[in-house]
Amino acid sequence: MIDPTNVLPYRVTDRNLALELVRVTEAAAIASDRWTGRGLKNDADGAAVQAMRAAFDTVAIDGVVTIGEGEMDEAPMLYIGEKVGSGGPAMDIAVDPLEGTNLCAKSLPNAITVVALAERGKFLHAPDIYMEKIVVGPDLPDDVVNLDSSIEENLRNLAKAKNRDVSDLVLCTLDRERHEELIARARQAGARVQLLSDGDVAAAIATCIDGGGVDLYAGSGGAPEGVLAAAAIRCMNGQMQGRLLFEDDAQRERAREMADGKDPTRLLGLHDMAAGHVLFSATGVTTGSLLRGVERISPTRAKTHSIVMRSKSGTVRYIESHHDFSLKTNRPS
Incomplete structure (x- = not known):
């Protein structure tokens, strides 16, 4: 018989933490929503950062930011190495207070606020550089795609695993000049290509969601966003590989310093990242394929839509929250 005194406290704390994370991403989403469509991406991001940082003060963790807004001398808060939380289990924190600042500024789909937690030392310490990524969803053979394989081979293998034609597959990637060859070759192979202006965390997650409309995410984007995506993909039992990309020796050296003696150019699997x-949480700022955005019901009331996940249980929850600001003091959630 299981002794509940050995299990219950951890489980309750862990489950409560997952819900506390939702409050953090909700606070950032509500704050940045006030800047939606105003064309001021830095103001939107700044509002999200301040709200998220304040919300962390009430979360019962001994947290250290490992993926954040930049180095200490580049960011006033949520910088790499900053300690947050009100005390509790030692956790690493990965944040993107506003994933898709341009999307928010232009009122385009898929702007979200994102937080992930892991046990201390379990997140890849990724500098703010590019990462090459490839992502597919769950229930597929191991290593069905590989970052070192051609896009044609990956599409063929994925189509075979899904018992579909390559022409049925949708590849999603950022609409960037550096992806022109990838896009052309995928289309020539017969796949359809969905182009993003910004925001690849939501796109990576879409590969793991029924009705997400994405079979394969590929291409290069931010390394910090890669770690956040990896946290979500872990919770959803998908597959992901990555590799850091360097523009100069300074970036390579910085990555080497953060790599704990490991080769910074190595192929990264999900558990490396x-x-x-x-634990993972995201709240929609603008409505997209993953989440609905913040809905302003009245000057004092709003509705938010979030997703929260735990890798331990594999549970994915969608949470709709109704906020009455007239009853709140100091913070919006």
Whole structure:
């Protein structure tokens, strides 16, 4: 018989933490929503950062930011190495207070606020450089795609695993000049290509969601966003590989300093980027394929839509929250 005194406290704390994360991403989403469509991406991001940082003060963790807004001398808060939380289990924190600042500024789909937690030392320490990524969803053979394989081979293998034609597959990637060859070759192979202006975390997650409309995410984007995506993909039992890309020796040296003696150019699997037990939360700012955006019901009331996940249980929850600001003091959630 299981002794509940050995299990219950951890489980309750862990489950409560998952819900506390939703409050953090909700606060950032509500704050940045006030800047939606105003063309001021830095103001929107700044509002999200301040709200998220304040919300962390009430979360019962001993947290250290490992993926954040930049180095200490580049960001006033949520910088790499900053300690947050009100005390509790030692956790690493990965944040993107506003994933898709341009999307928010232009009122385009898929702007979200994102937080992930892992046990101390379990997140890849990724500098703010590019990462090459490839992502597919769950229930597929191991290594069905590989970052070192051609896009044609990956599409063929994925189509075979899904018992579909390549022409049925949708590849999603950022609409960037550096992806022109990838896009042309995928189309020549017969796949359809969905282009993003910004925001590849939501696109990576879409590969793992029924009705997400994406079979394969590929291409290069931010390394910090890669770690956040890896945390979500871990929770959803998908597959992901990554590799850091360097523009100069300074970036390579910075990555080497953060790599704990490992080769910074190595092929990264999911557990290299987000190991151990992982929690993930995101709240929609603008409505997109993953989440609905913040809905302003009245000057004092709003509705938010979030997703929260735990790798330990594989549970994915969608949470709709109704906020009455007239009853709140100091913070919006």
